[in-house]
Amino acid sequence: MAYTLITANRNYSSWSLRPWVLMTALGIAFEDRIEPFVSMDNYEAFRAFSPSGQVPVLIDGALTVWDSLGIALYLGERHDGVWPTDADARAWAMCAATEMHGGFGALRGERTMTVGQRVTPHATSPRLARDVARLAELWTEGLTRFGGPFLTGERFGAVDAFFAPVVFRVRTYGIDVGAVGAEWVKRMLEQPAMRAWEDAALAETFREEAHEAEVAAVGIVIADHRER
Numbered sequence: 001m002a003y004t005l006i007t008a009n010r011n012y013s014s015w016s017l018r019p020w021v022l023m024t025a026l027g028i029a030f031e032d033r034i035e036p037f038v039s040m041d042n043y044e045a046f047r048a049f050s051p052s053g054q055v056p057v058l059i060d061g062a063l064t065v066w067d068s069l070g071i072a073l074y075l076g077e078r079h080d081g082v083w084p085t086d087a088d089a090r091a092w093a094m095c096a097a098t099e100m101h102g103g104f105g106a107l108r109g110e111r112t113m114t115v116g117q118r119v120t121p122h123a124t125s126p127r128l129a130r131d132v133a134r135l136a137e138l139w140t141e142g143l144t145r146f147g148g149p150f151l152t153g154e155r156f157g158a159v160d161a162f163f164a165p166v167v168f169r170v171r172t173y174g175i176d177v178g179a180v181g182a183e184w185v186k187r188m189l190e191q192p193a194m195r196a197w198e199d200a201a202l203a204e205t206f207r208e209e210a211h212e213a214e215v216a217a218v219g220i221v222i223a224d225h226r227e228r
Contacts, residue, residue: 003030004059006049006069008037010201011226012211014113014165016056017197018068019075024193026081030058040210051160069101072158073170082158091150093159096138100162107131112214113168114199118228121159121219136167136178143180149187156191164194173219200227 005023007016023030029205035046036056043053050057051066053105058065058074065074078083091098106127124132142151142159151159167188188194205227215221 002010003028003063003137004033006029006033006035006055006057006195008035008055009208009211010034010197011204013038013055014108015054015068015169017165018161019058019071020035021088021164021191021193021197022072022082022158023075023166024196025156025161025191026079028075028079032091035204039208041119051170057119067210068162069093071100072097072161077108079176081155083153085156086153089129089146092142092145093152093157096142099138100166104131104135104166107135107166107169109174110218111173112211112218113169114172114211115168115170115198116204116224117215117221118223118225119163119215119219121173122223132175132177135163135183136176136181139181139184140178143184150182151184160188163194164188168198 003023005019006022009011010016020032022028035042035049038045047053048054049059049064051064054066055067056066056071058071060074065071072082084093108126110125110128111121139151143149146153150156151163165168167185169175170182171189176182189198190225202225
């Protein structure tokens with residue numbers, strides 16, 4: 001039985017992007033089901049299919065797997081290429097992915113995801129500057145230690161997918177992640193799976209008021225490439 005992956009709006013849903021781009025890039029077949037955000041709090045509606053009231057959710061027959069990290073771990077037990085085979089690279093990938101999963105709060109709060117817009121930020125807090133510096137350090141470490149072109153070597157994997165939402169944020173807000181990090185961001189934006197997600201985001205005409213207000217609160221929108 002094929003997987004069903006439940007995600008939300010392409011423009012806003014950073015957590016949904018992770019398993020979607022991972023499965024798409026690795027050729028893991030799934031039925032694509034979108035449950036849009038209709039407000040900032042979709043808990044009650046999403047509880048109909050998600051134990052946590054959040055997306056993403058992976059349905060595998062009678063089994064429900066929730067949370068982007070839970071999904072990546074589940075898929076890693078069933079499919080080659082999700083995590084590196086080399087023990088050192090695999091340990092680094094898991095540490096980096098879980099650091100992204102549980103950290104970088106200022107980045108999330110002050111640079112909310114919006115794929116189709118370009119924004120000039122009002123300010124950069126010390127906490128955000130620290131997050132950005134850590135991103136640049138982490139990406140440079142992975143790319144130099146394992147030889148690139150992806151974070152743990154030649155193949156795109158779960159750790160790249162976990163930072164995929166940040167790739168769009170870097171472009172949206174013009175974040176400086178250093179020369180090595182910038183080259184990886186460019187490479188990621190060229191990946192077919194990332195381009196497919198972006199195309200879908202730009203095609204969305206639905207606007208959720210609270211998410212739009214979040215973007216407006218952190219900066220000046222200088223371009224909007226989404227369909228009207």
